Amino acid sequence: MKVLDITKQKFGENAILYSLTNDNGLTMNVTNLGARIVDLIVPINGKERNIVLGFGTEEDYLTKDMYFGATIGRVAGRIKHGSFSIDDQYYQLPVSPENGHTLHGGLNSFEAKIWEVEVEEKNDQIAVHFSYVSPSGENGFPGELKARVTYSFTNNNEWIIDYQAETDQPTLFNPTNHVYFNLTGDMTQAVGEHRLFVASDQFAVVDSDTTVTGELRSVAETPFDFREPKSVNQVFETNYEQNTLVNGLDHPFMLNQTGFERPQAIITSPKQDLSVEMYTDRPAVVIFTAQFGQGGPDVRGQKLVNHGGITLETQIAPGAVEFEGFGDIILYPETTYQSRTIFKIK
Numbered sequence: 001m002k003v004l005d006i007t008k009q010k011f012g013e014n015a016i017l018y019s020l021t022n023d024n025g026l027t028m029n030v031t032n033l034g035a036r037i038v039d040l041i042v043p044i045n046g047k048e049r050n051i052v053l054g055f056g057t058e059e060d061y062l063t064k065d066m067y068f069g070a071t072i073g074r075v076a077g078r079i080k081h082g083s084f085s086i087d088d089q090y091y092q093l094p095v096s097p098e099n100g101h102t103l104h105g106g107l108n109s110f111e112a113k114i115w116e117v118e119v120e121e122k123n124d125q126i127a128v129h130f131s132y133v134s135p136s137g138e139n140g141f142p143g144e145l146k147a148r149v150t151y152s153f154t155n156n157n158e159w160i161i162d163y164q165a166e167t168d169q170p171t172l173f174n175p176t177n178h179v180y181f182n183l184t185g186d187m188t189q190a191v192g193e194h195r196l197f198v199a200s201d202q203f204a205v206v207d208s209d210t211t212v213t214g215e216l217r218s219v220a221e222t223p224f225d226f227r228e229p230k231s232v233n234q235v236f237e238t239n240y241e242q243n244t245l246v247n248g249l250d251h252p253f254m255l256n257q258t259g260f261e262r263p264q265a266i267i268t269s270p271k272q273d274l275s276v277e278m279y280t281d282r283p284a285v286v287i288f289t290a291q292f293g294q295g296g297p298d299v300r301g302q303k304l305v306n307h308g309g310i311t312l313e314t315q316i317a318p319g320a321v322e323f324e325g326f327g328d329i330i331l332y333p334e335t336t337y338q339s340r341t342i343f344k345i346k
């Protein structure tokens with residue numbers, strides 16, 4: 001099997017863009033700014049289709065970003081009022097002035113950092129190792145945290161994300177990747193006609209500010225039942241209060257099983273000519289349908305429509321620092337954090 005191709009070019013002042021092409025002609029572009037995926041280009045019937053939201057320059061990411069394709073850390077999702085305790089030690093993080101919570105690790109977190117990069121070429125895959133050392137106290141979090149995220153792009157059309165981290169003091173860690181898929185490649189088409197499957201019996205109920213209330217609710221007899229694939233419009237078009245409160249999906253789904261034998265979620269394009277399967281060892285996935293209204297940025301020359309993308313943010317469910325049963329995101333110096341998520345293009 002021939003070795004996959006990789007090329008490197010400047011992406012702005014500080015960032016570099018790495019372009020990885022596999023033997024099947026799929027191209028994944030990634031950048032060290034925020035350890036992000038920028039493009040995922042799939043040849044379909046002789047045409048190239050870019051199925052993720054991304055920008056063309058570092059500057060666009062720094063000025064228009066909605067966490068497109070970024071590695072999120074130290075903690076994905078909202079920490080209510082930015083406060084938590086570890087072993088009776090209380091911590092207060094900086095909060096957003098708009099809602100009083102801390103989203104995605106606070107301002108200028110992992111998504112805004114320039115990560116170190118090492119490229120490793122293997123027989124049937126290329127691995128890009130990103131690393132970043134988050135100083136103790138950064139954005140209010142205790143402990144120096146050494147984080148490493150590896151993207152492996154394979155000849156099986158998989159994008160494998162491996163997270164690893166170590167800390168020198170007890171801290172919180174719950175990373176994810178914030179890639180938005182739009183499998184039509186057309187940013188003016190909402191994702192409503194995409195079909196979604198999620199192997200999840202329960203979701204976390206949210207408030208109007210998108211913090212979780214602590215209630216885990218059965219999906220049965222609600223529009224959030226994706227245990228049989230159905231279109232996302234079947235949520236958008238209902239008056240279900242969990243849809244109208246946040247204008248779509250912005251919810252943690254608790255996964256029925258973890259691991260890599262069967263996908264926990266599948267997104268399929270409206271014409272059913274392309275699917276993305278998700279596999280993870282994390283217990284939850286936050287699904288967000290990009291309800292930016294008229295406020296969406298231009299993406300590759302097209303104005304992003306409302307509901308122009310859908311994320312599958314694998315993680316321990318937000319709310320873990322508040323509620324029993326949501327999982328534990330405390331990382332101690334004795335342990336190395338490790339987790340894996342795979343997106344497979346079919």
Ligand code: G6D
Pocket residue numbers: 066067077210250286288311313
């Ligand atoms: C997320 O859950 C959050 C959303 O509420 C937010 O708007 C988005 O990131 C940018 O996934």
